[in-house]
Amino acid sequence: MKFRLAIIAFAALAVPHASAQRIDSRDRPFMAAGLAEDIVEVKVNYSGSRIVLFATAPQPENETSGMAVALIGPMAPQKMIHRTAAGDQTIEFVAAPLVFAVGAEPQVAASVAPEVMIEAGLNAQASAMPRSTQLMSPDLSAWRAAFVDLKMEQGLYSFGDTTIERLDGGLRRAKITLPLNAPPGEYRIRAVSFRNGAPVGESEQVLTLVRSGLDATLFDLSRQHGFIYGFLAVLLGVSVGGIAAWFGRK
């Protein structure tokens, strides 16, 4: 089911900032932004959703000004195995986003260096956090790149589905696709505004994906009352099979 997203209005203006120099994140001005909906319900008929974020870019703007947006979360430990001639090697990321969707306006993609994107928290390649003992591992970047590839295969990481439109008065509208297999949990939506290849404003919103209805009932039952759930599973099989047998006799 497509969620009807109600547009929330806001009229806050960003703090003007004309400097082309890199600004420390502590001093980076807050960028006014808001989500159309901050809770998405997962029901039995859930088939993915589009998250809409509105944000105002800091003024003044020039030809390099633009915005990048990322949907990140929920964070969870992830274990990866690398098959080598010498045997299997394992790495455990203590925290890695299960979903990562990022999009940027063309001028941002062209003018912002990868390390700036990493610092801004918008680079999926640097999002998985290994154990402290493996932080300096020479293979870390290869592990992270493989992790991103595997997540892309699962449809949970995407780099081309997020669109950003320019509206009047420096307002931007970003549409981010929440994949249909996105796990419930808390997500962060980061929006960062860039000028001359440097971040000049940022904002972070929280989006919660919650189970609801039959989906939530069955999930909770399976986790909290396993015995009843097991009995229900057998009962379902016996009932459906019995009904089919009864109809077959007719």
Next chain:
Amino acid sequence: MLIHLPIAQIAVDPLILIAIGGLVGFLSGLFGVGGGFLLTPLLIFYGVPAAVAVSTQANQVLATSIAGVSAHWRERQVDTKLGTLMLMGGLGGSTIGVGVFSLLKYFGVVDATIAVLYIVFLGVIGGLMAWESVGALGGTGGDPGRRTRLRVWMRSLPMKRRFPRSGLYISIIPPIGIGFFVGILAAVLGVGGGFILAPAMVYLLGVPTRVMVGTSLFQIIFLTAYVTFLQATFNGTVDLVLAGVLMVGGVIGARYGAMAGRKLKAAQLRLLLALLVLAIAGRLVYELYVAPTPEYRLEETT
């Protein structure tokens, strides 16, 4: 239209699942096998996490087996006495099999052992069945000859009982032993074991093919109910929405499978089952020795 699966946490097309369930149900009704060895890879191929696919298929097979066995029951082609003996052996064997599985896991050879066991059993059983049934098709097309050297030896065993439905007078040791052996394999390989049990009943015990189908399904009902309960209770990996949708197609397919089975000669039925078993073995050989294995993989956290 898509539906969201609460345990698998993915959205799927119910029509595709009904078609998958229908295909597997048809084969179940036709051959007297549960179909888990076919359903699990199909679900994984469709994107269902492996842990959920393995657990949920048992729940679907439970429903299709009940629907499939009913037709055979009415035609008095279910040997409950023989089925119960094999089930007793099967429950004992599966308990031992769980221990064997833990040992294999401890030594880190579980994946390779399972793959090789699958290939050996499927290849040998499928090959022998195909060889015999092709020969039988040239004759009457009925059941294999009743006087083989192995069966003569089996008849010398003590504790004989009559099995009127199968027309047998044999010792209870072989059915319990076969059930026990299949139980071990079922636990180690994670399947119901119908594809091993079915030919063993025909070739080793001499059960007529048509009674074998119903009796095999009879045993599968109890085994899958047991597995479903354990998986749902202790692992929470049975997806009731997925199982429910699969069952819709499965029970319809099972009815048509049983009807189609009645129109085929016993040898034709065995040849088709042999070809199916060989096809699965071929696919496993391809996956193990030909298909490229991924360099990196994520360990499932379901």
